[in-house]
Amino acid sequence: MMEILAYIASALIGISLGLIGGGGSILTVPVLVYLFGLNPVLSTSYSLFIVGSTSLVGAINSYRKGLVRIKTALLFGLSSITTVFLTRRYLIPIIPDQLLMIGGFSVTRYLATMVLFAILMIAASLAMIGDNNKLKSGETSKKGVHIPRLLLTGVAIGLATGLLGAGGGFLLIPTLVLLIGLPMKEAVGTSLLIIALNSLIGFIGDLGHFDINWLFLLKITAIAIAGIIAGEALSKQISGQKLKKGFGWFVLMMGTYIIVKELFLKKQTP
Numbered sequence: 001m002m003e004i005l006a007y008i009a010s011a012l013i014g015i016s017l018g019l020i021g022g023g024g025s026i027l028t029v030p031v032l033v034y035l036f037g038l039n040p041v042l043s044t045s046y047s048l049f050i051v052g053s054t055s056l057v058g059a060i061n062s063y064r065k066g067l068v069r070i071k072t073a074l075l076f077g078l079s080s081i082t083t084v085f086l087t088r089r090y091l092i093p094i095i096p097d098q099l100l101m102i103g104g105f106s107v108t109r110y111l112a113t114m115v116l117f118a119i120l121m122i123a124a125s126l127a128m129i130g131d132n133n134k135l136k137s138g139e140t141s142k143k144g145v146h147i148p149r150l151l152l153t154g155v156a157i158g159l160a161t162g163l164l165g166a167g168g169g170f171l172l173i174p175t176l177v178l179l180i181g182l183p184m185k186e187a188v189g190t191s192l193l194i195i196a197l198n199s200l201i202g203f204i205g206d207l208g209h210f211d212i213n214w215l216f217l218l219k220i221t222a223i224a225i226a227g228i229i230a231g232e233a234l235s236k237q238i239s240g241q242k243l244k245k246g247f248g249w250f251v252l253m254m255g256t257y258i259i260v261k262e263l264f265l266k267k268q269t270p
Contacts, residue, residue: 006035007223014054014224016247017192018231026124026251029117029164030258032220040113041092044164045206046217048088052199054224055192061232062189069186072176073193079151083158084198088205091162114262117164121255127174128248150179161198162205 009031016027028050032043062068099107153175172194176187 002035006031007220009035010050010220010223011227011230013050014227014229015231015234016227017054017058017224018228018233019235026121027254030121030254033114040110040117042210044092044113045088045203045210045212046220048161048199048203048206049217050221050224052196052203053221054228055199056196057225058228058232059189059193059196061229062192065189067186067189068193069182069190070193072180072182073190073197076150076154076172076176076180077194077197079154080158080161080194080198081201083155084162084202085205087159087162088202088209092206093209111262113164114258118255118258118262120160120164121251121258125248125250125252125255128251129245150175153179158198161195162202 009027013027013031028047029040029043032038032046033040038046059068063070095109097109099109099112101107157172172191173184173187176182176190177184182190
């Protein structure tokens with residue numbers, strides 16, 4: 001039963017990306033950890049491949065519709081892609097399993113990964129639940145692109161992607177709309193390309209650090225890709241804004257559950 005639920009959740013990752021252009025990747029690590037029983041650090045690596053491959057399929061479909069700004073994706077991706085690669089290649093391998101002790105409370109790499117991921121989930125959920133009138137109306141910034149802020153945002157998204165295996169679409173879309181001035185549909189398509197580049201290059205940085213179960217990884221990726229194709233078809237019939245809010249509440253509950261489970265329901269060894 002748990003395995004069936006895990007495969008359904010894998011499809012939901014792609015469906016969410018197809019329907020609302022982001023959000024689905026935030027579920028990948030929890031699905032891999034809690035439903036498939038993988039180690040959190042390995043799960044971040046698998047997540048990069050799954051999210052990257054799925055987003056690439058979505059980006060190709062958006063490009064065919066003329067909804068991807070290639071130059072914008074490469075400009076914005078310069079800082080984020082570099083940060084992701086350096087993080088996965090050089091930072092992740094040197095993080096110790098035991099980070100620190102606070103009294104009798106052991107802060108492990110496992111715990112830190114899951115709690116940071118839960119915090120990211122809660123931030124993503126609040127962004128999806130909240131009403132941003134500028135995003136909904138399509139109003140964009142007329143002051144021109146703020147390059148330093150854009151580069152800093154790219155570094156922040158690169159760190160989130162590199163450390164936690166999350167695509168960062170909930171941060172990318174507002175940035176592309178409000179800082180660069182892209183229309184919402186183009187922001188979604190461009191976001192998928194940036195997520196794909198970030199995630200897949202981050203995964204390349206992992207090669208040699210982990211033993212990859214390619215059969216399992218390709219199977220989950222294929223299910224997620226089927227989900228994004230179905231999501232893009234459904235997007236013509238379902239209100240993306242309403243779905244985004246509903247999905248946001250679900251992610252909020254999941255993030256809260258992870259924090260409670262990891263901090264309060266697990267016995268800590270002194």
